[in-house]
Amino acid sequence: MNISKYIDYTLLKSTATEREIIDLCYEAKKNNYYAVCVNSSYVALAKQLLLGTSIKVCTVVGFPLGAMTTQAKVYEAKKAIEDGASEIDMVINLGFLKSKNYVSVLKDITDVKLAIGNTPLKVILEISEISKNEVIKACEICLDTRADFIKTSSGFTKSGATLTAIKIIKKTVKDEVKIVASGGINDIETALKFIDAGVHRINTSVELKAESVSV
Template identity: 40%
Template sequence: MDVKEILAHCDHTLLKQESTWAQIKEVCDDGLKFGCASVCIPASYVKQANDYVGNDLKICTVIGFPNGYSTTEIKVFETEDAIRNGADEIDMVINIGWAKDGRWDDLLEEIKSVKASCQGRILKVIVEACLLTQEEKVKLCQIVTQSGAEYIKTSTGFSTGGATREDVALFKANVGPDVKVKAAGGIRTLQDAEDFLNLGADRLGTSAIVKLVKGQTPQGY
């Protein structure tokens, strides 16, 4: 698979707690240079990044991140604030405890509420697959499909595991035809990236792929 094609599916990500504007700016510069799908950054930098890149690059941010257990009202407020600041895409973390409790109707309503707050922007629903049983994963594929969200996303990258090939294949097989899959967490190599895309992922949440390509192309791209 062509490297440019892989990069076009990457949400170039920097979500470390200690992230500075200089680092966020570099991520934006790289996202522009390498033709990434978006940059995924902390909400506090969305307005600054949006002012910096204008309409030349999609800005993604995270909601209820990384634990997912803030209230629905807080997630809705976070989403509205991010949209006001210029976010183009929203990645929200579900309430994983609700999944464990089987509160599927509550989960569905929360995702729908956040989706409504996106005002037409893309919503990706992070289900933190490493904490779920197979049955819970399949059920969440159904819930995300019913919600109207555009993507189901494997992981935050902040829990006990990231994307696996098995989970991407499972999600692809169980979501509706209008729902795409985002693999995130632990995507370290071009082979990882290609494997996930071949298994049906449409987006890759990764901080490593652009760094890897930069290392391979010191004279430019």
């Protein structure tokens, strides 16, 4: 197995410099990763740096809290696509989910999905902040919205992906929505465990070097 095509190579810290984005894209090209994931202000730069490659540019909206208005998420997503983003990762509104305001959660995701058309949408659940039942409910909502991926976490909370959460998500969505394992995946061995559990992509901020990726 060659896991390089599973990897979304990520740099989302608020202090990320242009030099660091340049390095990120260079490392992504060197290792032939699937995508880079950057904040929306760096989408145009990343797109330029990756011209002539198959590497996608992914960006985040409503990040990292998910608590802004749906209209703000929609605008951010559409602008990112104009700038060259190939995929959109949006954070679910956790407050609405915990309030059992499922209609608003549904509308939040649906409106972003409708705004971006065929561009793949990943919905970030932030699994460390919600219960098992809330994970299941969020997954059911994602099914209804026709989201393309469910992503475990933003990387900005107390913990990231777990195999237990992946099993819950997989059991709920089966093969109808793809899964991204995100948060705390810093080595090949851990990445492989998540791939074996059925995830389709690995989100990591650690360079998994090309010579280590083919296993």
